[in-house]
Amino acid sequence: MACLASHPVLNVSNLTKYYGNFKALDSVSFTIDEGCVYGYLGPNGAGKTTTIRIMLGLLKPSQGEVQIAGANPSKDPVHALRSVGYASELPVLQPFFTAEQLLDLMGRMFGLPSQTRKEKAKSLLDLVGLKEWAKKKIGSYSKGMVQRLSVAVALINDPIILIMDEPTIGMDPEATAHFRSLFTSLSKEGKTIFISSHLLDEVQRICTHIGMINKGKIVFSGPIGQVLDAFTQRWVVEAELEKVTENIVSSLKELESVNDVRVEENKLIIELKEKKDVRGEISSEIFKQQGVLLSLNLHKVTLEDVYFQALKGGQ
């Protein structure tokens, strides 16, 4: 999957945000071209939602600026946001409206004519699986249903760029799969998508570009292929042990074929210097250190491995 055009739709430059003395964002910069699907990754509190809220003009940056379709949402929200669709993390929608009424209001806010609003509301409710609930008050919806409706709201204006903050959080697996394929088809239609997500597998599947943020700083931003290419030359051995000890970790690190060892509970992620099946060597080293090996797998580096490595401070 590739972007359709080299034409920037969203440009974030040198964005810094302070909450009192706390620096939530530190010179964050990235550009998204038309038709790209940009995955924005980072742990909780890294600054993802702050970035999104500045992009929508809800927060004012301490420094730097955002340009959406050439307009700054803080200064000119009417022009900047008319081509934006936004679905927030755990959205709260007006409980006294029915889904139809809310979509009608949102359509009005984008200046859509009455007939278009009606048709759009009908087709979008069908798309997100809420057709049967169109005339029921939102207050009676489950969290997952509100999440679905939030995606419908984001699509009411046929946006050029869709900004989604954890869009599938709270959805059941079936709905998650449905929305993943919806986002893929939207990107194929040429929509630019900015998606903040914890689901690395989801991001790896649908994104053309990724940005990683940690402690308010961008660790990496660029084409996903570039990241994976750089790392997929590397291979990883995943070893599950009954108990991980310091001795095992340090002895594995000393092996000539090993680049790095990461511990995740009772699992060791052993990154190799080159593609070579060294499982025998690793298992004998573990046995030597009196470790009890439960499983041992060799695989290519995934986005998840890259993510954790990037957050550790490397690139």
Added chain:
Amino acid sequence: MGTLGRIGTIIGYEWRRALAKKKILALVILAIAFQTLVTVGIYEAYRFIGTTFLGSENVFVWILVVLEGLLFVQLIAIIVAGGSMSEEYEHGTADVLLSKPITRVEYILGKFLGGFSLLAMVEALITFVGVALSLVFFGAQSGLQFAPLMFLAIVYSSLIFFCLSFMFSEVFRGTTLAMLLALAILFASYIISPIIAFVYGISTRAIPIWAATSFPSLVMSELVTASSVLPAADLGALSQAALIIALYTIAFVLIAVYRLLKSDVAKKTA
């Protein structure tokens, strides 16, 4: 869609939001019930005694009945305005609206006009019911040509507590706090204003004129009283009261707009 269209959309939204709140409907029903009760009380007194404190003619009963609703009007103003801005922050729905192509000034103007126009409708209903009750119980009334003016005076005077509560709602972004503060000022001014007026009266104007007129309830009663007995009223006092109300309104609205323009839209706060 232009600025007016966007403001109009928010006005419509604000109507629906405010009407969804049961406490506003409950207060309107209570105000009408109270008006009915007082009218019936005056009527029964008139039937048994043959006269009331309004005299045997009873042609000005409508003024009394309409004015009875005034306290309820202020309470409704405080409740409508007190949640107007803050509830959107508390529930997290401000995000949904402000992430759309609308400026913050358009948003707050729509909110203000929506809430205030709803309040004006409630006031129209209370005035209409007051006049209708007087006509039903006491027959033909005098000075009914002043009823629209009385309505306008009530609407205009309710701007003070509407704007005060609206300002608190945006400044503190907490509905309970905004309503409690506005209610406290309303009741305090009801208690303090007669004292100030009395001191003003006996001090042969030793107290500056603003001290006697700047308290909202005094301003309101002055305006309403003046409008109800027109054309014999003191037009100087009326215009002064009108000016003070305008100054309060402008100051409160400007503070609310400044707060919205200068601060972040926080995530859900309650």
